[in-house]
Structure formats: C-alpha cells, structure tokens
Amino acid sequence: MRKYFYVLIILFTVRIGAFAQQQPQFSHYSFNGMYLSPAYAGITDKTEINMLYRYQWAGYQASFDGGGAPKTGLVSISLPVRFLGGGIGLYATNDRLGATESSSASLAYSAHFKAGAGKISIGIQGNLTNIKKGNYRPNDPDDPSVPENSSDSKYDIGAGVWYQSSKLYIGGGINNLLQSKFKFEDSARNETAGFGLFTARNHAYFTAGYYLTVSPSVTVVPTAIIKYDLNKLSVEAGGRAILNEKYYAGVGYRHQEAVTGMAGIYLLRNNALQLGYAFDLTTFNPEAKALTSHEIILSYSIPRPANIIKPIIKTPRYSF
Numbered sequence: 001m002r003k004y005f006y007v008l009i010i011l012f013t014v015r016i017g018a019f020a021q022q023q024p025q026f027s028h029y030s031f032n033g034m035y036l037s038p039a040y041a042g043i044t045d046k047t048e049i050n051m052l053y054r055y056q057w058a059g060y061q062a063s064f065d066g067g068g069a070p071k072t073g074l075v076s077i078s079l080p081v082r083f084l085g086g087g088i089g090l091y092a093t094n095d096r097l098g099a100t101e102s103s104s105a106s107l108a109y110s111a112h113f114k115a116g117a118g119k120i121s122i123g124i125q126g127n128l129t130n131i132k133k134g135n136y137r138p139n140d141p142d143d144p145s146v147p148e149n150s151s152d153s154k155y156d157i158g159a160g161v162w163y164q165s166s167k168l169y170i171g172g173g174i175n176n177l178l179q180s181k182f183k184f185e186d187s188a189r190n191e192t193a194g195f196g197l198f199t200a201r202n203h204a205y206f207t208a209g210y211y212l213t214v215s216p217s218v219t220v221v222p223t224a225i226i227k228y229d230l231n232k233l234s235v236e237a238g239g240r241a242i243l244n245e246k247y248y249a250g251v252g253y254r255h256q257e258a259v260t261g262m263a264g265i266y267l268l269r270n271n272a273l274q275l276g277y278a279f280d281l282t283t284f285n286p287e288a289k290a291l292t293s294h295e296i297i298l299s300y301s302i303p304r305p306a307n308i309i310k311p312i313i314k315t316p317r318y319s320f
Contacts, residue, residue: 023203024072024095027252027260027278028052028297029236030223034076034089036205037160037173038108039123042080042087044164047302050076054295057282070097086111086121104129110162118165125158127175131182131198154180156200172206204228217244223252236260245271256284258293274299
C-alpha cells in the first residue's frame with residue numbers, strides 16, 4: 001500500500017508550474033472526480049454521467065458582452081471496463097471568462113489494482129483544448145493591437161492516482177504536463193501586431209473524503225480539496241450530511257474566497273439520478289467580484305451488471 005502513495009507523491013512533484021485561474025473551479029468537487037484525475041475512470045464500478053453548470057459571480061458587470069462573469073459547463077463520463085482491467089473516462093468543458101472562451105475535451109484510461117479493503121488506480125489522459133480570444137469592443141475598431149476572433153488549439157497530457165474503498169477516497173492528478181503554448185493574432189486582418197502567447201500552466205489537484213455513519217439514517221461526509229502550484233495554494237474543506245440515503249445538505253469554506261452551501265436529492269431505483277444545487281457567498285474582496293455564485297449538477301449512474309450467465313452445475317443423475 002505504501003508504494004502506491006509514493007507514486008502519488010512523485011506525480012505531485014513533477015513539473016508543477018505557475019498557477020493562475022486558467023481552469024474552472026466547482027463547488028461540487030466531491031462529485032466531480034473525473035475532472036480532477038484520470039485515475040477516477042471506472043473506479044466506483046458504476047457508469048457515471050455527470051453534467052454541471054456554474055455561474056460564478058452572478059451579476060458581475062464588466063466591459064464585455066454578457067457581463068464578463070465566468071460561466072462554465074461540464075459533461076463527464078466514467079465507465080468501468082472489466083476486460084481492460086480498469087476504466088475509461090472522458091469529459092468536455094466550455095469555460096467563458098471575460099473576452100476569453102476555452103473549450104476542452106479529454107479522454108482517460110485507468111488501470112485498477114486491489115489494495116487492502118479497496119482499489120487503487122493509476123490513470124493517464126490526453127486532452128485537446130481550444131482557446132478563443134476576441135470578444136472585445138475596442139474604442140478604435142481599426143486598432144491592430146486588439147485581437148479579433150483569434151483562437152488556437154493544442155494537445156496536452158495528464159496523469160493521476162486514486163484510492164477508493166467503501167468508506168474512503170483519496171486521490172488527485174496533474175494536467176497540462178506539456179505546458180502547451182497557445183498563439184493568438186488578429187485573424188480578421190492577419191496582422192502580427194495583435195500577436196500574443198499564452199502558456200497552459202500545470203494544475204495539480206488533491207482531494208479526499210470519508211463516509212462516516214453516525215446513525216442508521218444519517219451519514220456524514222467530510223471532504224477537502226487542494227489546488228496547488230509553486231506560486232499559489234488554494235484550499236477548500238467542508239462536508240455534507242446524507243439523510244436516509246436520499247437527501248443531502250452541506251457547507252464548506254474556500255480559503256480567502258467564499259463560503260459554500262449545497263443541497264440535493266437522489267431519485268429513481270438505487271439512487272441512480274442525482275439533482276443538486278450549490279451556492280457560493282463571496283467573503284474575500286467582494287467589491288472586485290460579485291457577492292454570489294450558483295452551480296447545479298445532474299448525474300446518472302448505472303451499476304456494473306453482475307454475470308447474467310449462471311455457471312453450469314453438473315449432477316451425476318444427468319452425467320451422460
């Protein structure tokens with residue numbers, strides 16, 4: 001078991017670069033393992049389909065169309081694949097922040113290994129990202145230094161480790177290991193005056209959660225996530241209570257940023273369908289942002305089917 005955690009430590013010390021808010025964040029991080037680590041793929045032995053939408057700093061007004069507030073959509077799929085000895089996963093995101101729009105798609109594979117009471121997974125991923133700049137409204141429409149409809153696409157890779165048991169999960173990953181460089185220019189006039197470079201920085205995620213049964217009808221789940229590079233450490237911690245395996249509510253705190261709250265419900269047989277809502281209240285520098293953020297999640301899970309072909313039981317009576 002110890003050697004697997006050594007692998008995790010190594011992954012988190014490889015090529016970590018400068019951190020900026022280049023990638024979206026989610027208050028529903030504890031339901032979003034596929035986005036945090038490629039090693040999450042298939043680890044729960046369920047086919048999971050997640051859809052999230054986040055409207056950050058609702059009502060924020062800037063000099064951009066739509067107000068400039070970050071808006072993020074995500075769809076992810078995690079699928080266990082027995083004959084591969086692991087799982088496959090994918091996610092797609094669309095993130096709008098001011099004059100910049102980023103779209104990304106990722107495909108992941110993970111290998112699973114038995115580890116004590118649970119399983120450990122090592123995963124890799126490849127992703128394609130397109131970044132578009134150009135939603136500007138310049139005072140001078142002929143200003144060559146302002147890019148119009150400029151975009152670029154690059155490939156990159158990531159890796160991660162995940163441990164999962166019936167009570168505990170712990171894991172994370174690093175993306176943008178190649179630190180791809182995006183090139184932009186004023187494509188409308190094809191002038192180099194609007195040329196610029198953007199480097200996709202490494203982002204490291206580490207998360208954990210524990211299911212604590214406090215009564216036959218109540219389970220408490222403390223959770224935490226760390227987002228880190230050499231320049232900035234972002235920490236968020238919280239927890240939720242689950243009632244009768246049907247309803248949940250929780251609170252959290254994102255350091256020097258916001259207090260969060262969430263509530264949700266599980267529906268259908270085996271709690272296959274989840275509906276949830278999260279709310280952020282900005283506590284740090286709200287005058288430069290906006291007071292609230294909102295997030296919704298819709299997920300559907302399908303347990304891996306048991307063997308439907310029953311084994312043949314021989315009996316001497318019919319041994320002929």
